[in-house]
Amino acid sequence: MSASLDGKPRNGRLESFTYDDGIVKLFVIATLIWGVVALFLGVTIAFQMADWHVNLGLPWTTFGRLRPLHTNAAIFAFCGNAIFAGIYYSHQRLLKARLFSDTLSKIHFWGWQLIIVSAALTLPFGITTGKEYAELEWPIDIAITLIWVVFAVNFFGTIIRRRERHIYVAIWFYIATILTVAVLHIVNSLEIPVTLTKSYSLYAGVQDALVQWWYGHNAVAFFLTTPFLGLMYYFVPKAANRPVYSYRLSIIHFWSLVFIYIWAGPHHLLYTTLPEWAQTLGMVFSVMLWMPSWGGMINGLMTLRGVWDKVRTEPSLRFMAAALTFYGMSTFEGPLLSIKSVNAIAHFTDWIPGHVHSGTIGWNYMLIAGILFFLVPKLWNTELYSKKLAHQQFWFVTIGLVLYIISMWVAGITQSMMWRAMDDAGNLIYPNFVETVIKITPMYWIRAIGGTLVLTSFIMMMYNFWKTIKNGKKEAPVVYEAYALDSSSIEHDASAHRKLEGWPMIFSVLSLIAILVGSAIEIIPSLMADKYVVKIDAIKPYTALELYGRDVYIKEGCYLCHSQTVRPMAHEAVRYGKVSNAAEFVYDHPFQWGSKRTGPDLARVGGKYPNMWHYKHFFDPREVTAGSLMPQYRWLFDSKIDYKTLPKKLEVMRKLGVPYSQEEIDNSVADARAQAKMIAEDLAQSGVPMKIAEMDVVALIAYIQRIGVDYGSIPEEE
Amino acid sequence: MKQEVLKHFDVPWLPLTALVLFVVCFAAYTYWTYRKANRPHFESVSRIPLEDPSIKTNDLQGKIS
Known part of the structure; x- marks a missing residue:
């Protein structure tokens, strides 16, 4: 006989059960393997930014292709496997039930690994949608959806078979994660296939940007934050052997995050036609967004009260404490960066990757390490091989991360100040973009060194766990006993919310409604984009060759270093030209505004330089821009344009609303050949052989020469 | 731009x-x-992660799930 939550004795039926820890072990091993891969890729691209030679001159080792692989590996492979390991371990224990189905668990594990391998086999070959953090092509998108459904069925099935009536707050965070990630992934991945490896986004321009960054923002929120908070609410109390400091605060934390985070905070109110009072209220709530985040951090850290001595000696607690501290720091910095005046400085600079890594390394890596130091000895029935090595690892990762963050702050602010520096006559003090890059290159070296320390720390952890697991003892699974969830566990006089916590499905529906309300704020304006974006007749669709060249641009990941949007700021208008207008992107499936300027903005690059300049630039950027960090793209001079794909590409674009006539589609190959021949003839005047007309570089030049030309040609007074 | x-x-x-x-x-x-009346409930709920089910040491007699 035991007591229920309200203290009354339980007399129900006792049931025996075991936990499925085999699946947790598999996800732990996958976390370690993909973690080192993600970090190795990160260090590689960090060195590529410091010295272009590290690109090795090969297509599949070049920055534009490896960077999406790094982000996907870090987010979905490393963090993804860690989330599944932590959730499957804690979910069973919080509900006193074995996972719903061993078969679904295995399908989930192997399916997810297959998706990761598919990403590793496609992204280096330039098979990408060109949408940041959602680069995987449509067959993999479908696979992700299916595996996510398998995970959801396994997760909710376990809830149904539980022996604990109350759904602990960690599980609320897991529920929010599962539902929101499903909504985000499906809505943002809507696309029409051209081939098995190529598709075009259903959305264009502004609409695509709104949907993509609704996804991008919330992928951080609901893949890198909410599941980890759920894990924190289980593993920190467990490792400290103390209940969470304030369960009440955790409830406020949960609902505030679910409501506001998906809404991206009320900073959206600042740019609408809302009355002044509502904008002010919105700003107040924007500041209040700090409260739930810091509430969560304080809740986690205060749980450690009374065991601070163990933080010094226990690796799991030490990493968890550091993770919570970095969580507090990055959730302070995030809202700060969304303030318009701060954003004007930080956007497009290295400050943003610095901020991102304070979250992903400081919060995610550190918490994962803390959880693994707790889990691995327990799962393999042994003691940790070396606490000393774990503490050394802690200092490696901490120093590496601090070097990373500080170097990126310095690089970001320095470069931004140089971009905007103007003299009294209104001229740019640093008109040559590359000057601002050369200035911050030492910071790229420091970042690369910091990243190497982080990678080294991870390898130390792998070695520590390898030695630990080798000492592991095989034991028969432990059989547990708990009361079945029957009428004896029902609290008849419970309040409404308490009952709600015992109704997981209704709770899930309410969470989903909260998420959808928040999403509506971003999605409804996106759907209404056609109404508010006035079309301009001068903006014409791309020619067949330009469209092909645009696909080469996407394939090579050019958007990762070059933006295509001129902000309404004096220094940007002077440096790049006419400020961007929403109407000029109406045929861009997907949009290519970018989020970082390692190189200059390209919104007005069309016609700025002769074809030969671009030809030389792609062959060796330093021939035309001394000091450039851009890789060479020499394979574009050997790879042939696949002309036969053009009619299908134009046809799909027409389905998406781009006004191509049947005649243009039928003549697309001939038109493209004719345009390529014109560019080749121009290049031939400088001695380039005419056979270049067959090569990808000509299509890319055609696209680059078209960017911004239509809108740029409209006189300012119109 | 957005x-x-x-x-x-x-x-x-x-x-x-x-x-x-x-x-x-x-x-x-x-x-x-933050209603005062809910405090005892939250205190007991916060202990869920720390409450492990009892270990059954003998062979299985009931249904394992």
Whole structure:
């Protein structure tokens, strides 16, 4: 006989059960393997930014292709496997039930690994949608959806078979994660296939940007934050052997995050036609967004009260404490960066990757390490091989991360100040973009060194766990006993919310409604984009060759270093030209505004330089821009344009609303050949052989020469 | 750019509705959470992660699930 939550004795039926820890072990091993891969890729691209030679001159080792692989590996492979390991371990224990189905668990594990391998086999070959953090092509998108459904069925099935009536707050965070990630992934991945490896986004321009960054923002929120908070609410109390400091605060934390985070905070109110009072209220709530985040951090850290001595000696607690501290720091910095005046400085600079890594390394890596130091000895029935090595690892990762963050702050602010520096006559003090890059290159070296320390720390952890697991003892699974969830566990006089916590499905529906309300704020304006974006007749669709060249641009990941949007700021208008207008992107499936300027903005690059300049630039950027960090793209001079794909590409674009006539589609190959021949003839005047007309570089030049030309040609007074 | 675009969306009722909804919900769950009467319940619930089920040492007799 035991007591229920309200203290009354339980007399129900006792049931025996075991936990499925085999699946947790598999996800732990996958976390370690993909973690080192993600970090190795990160260090590689960090060195590529410091010295272009590290690109090795090969297509599949070049920055534009490896960077999406790094982000996907870090987010979905490393963090993804860690989330599944932590959730499957804690979910069973919080509900006193074995996972719903061993078969679904295995399908989930192997399916997810297959998706990761598919990403590793496609992204280096330039098979990408060109949408940041959602680069995987449509067959993999479908696979992700299916595996996510398998995970959801396994997760909710376990809830149904539980022996604990109350759904602990960690599980609320897991529920929010599962539902929101499903909504985000499906809505943002809507696309029409051209081939098995190529598709075009259903959305264009502004609409695509709104949907993509609704996804991008919330992928951080609901893949890198909410599941980890759920894990924190289980593993920190467990490792400290103390209940969470304030369960009440955790409830406020949960609902505030679910409501506001998906809404991206009320900073959206600042740019609408809302009355002044509502904008002010919105700003107040924007500041209040700090409260739930810091509430969560304080809740986690205060749980450690009374065991601070163990933080010094226990690796799991030490990493968890550091993770919570970095969580507090990055959730302070995030809202700060969304303030318009701060954003004007930080956007497009290295400050943003610095901020991102304070979250992903400081919060995610550190918490994962803390959880693994707790889990691995327990799962393999042994003691940790070396606490000393774990503490050394802690200092490696901490120093590496601090070097990373500080170097990126310095690089970001320095470069931004140089971009905007103007003299009294209104001229740019640093008109040559590359000057601002050369200035911050030492910071790229420091970042690369910091990243190497982080990678080294991870390898130390792998070695520590390898030695630990080798000492592991095989034991028969432990059989547990708990009361079945029957009428004896029902609290008849419970309040409404308490009952709600015992109704997981209704709770899930309410969470989903909260998420959808928040999403509506971003999605409804996106759907209404056609109404508010006035079309301009001068903006014409791309020619067949330009469209092909645009696909080469996407394939090579050019958007990762070059933006295509001129902000309404004096220094940007002077440096790049006419400020961007929403109407000029109406045929861009997907949009290519970018989020970082390692190189200059390209919104007005069309016609700025002769074809030969671009030809030389792609062959060796330093021939035309001394000091450039851009890789060479020499394979574009050997790879042939696949002309036969053009009619299908134009046809799909027409389905998406781009006004191509049947005649243009039928003549697309001939038109493209004719345009390529014109560019080749121009290049031939400088001695380039005419056979270049067959090569990808000509299509890319055609696209680059078209960017911004239509809108740029409209006189300012119109 | 996104902010510049949002400026043109003339649908004040949309963010306003969400704002009001959020303020009301926030007030409601904060009031409910910090009600004195709920305190003992939260204290017991917060111990769930620490409560492991009892280990059955003998062979299985009942149904294992």
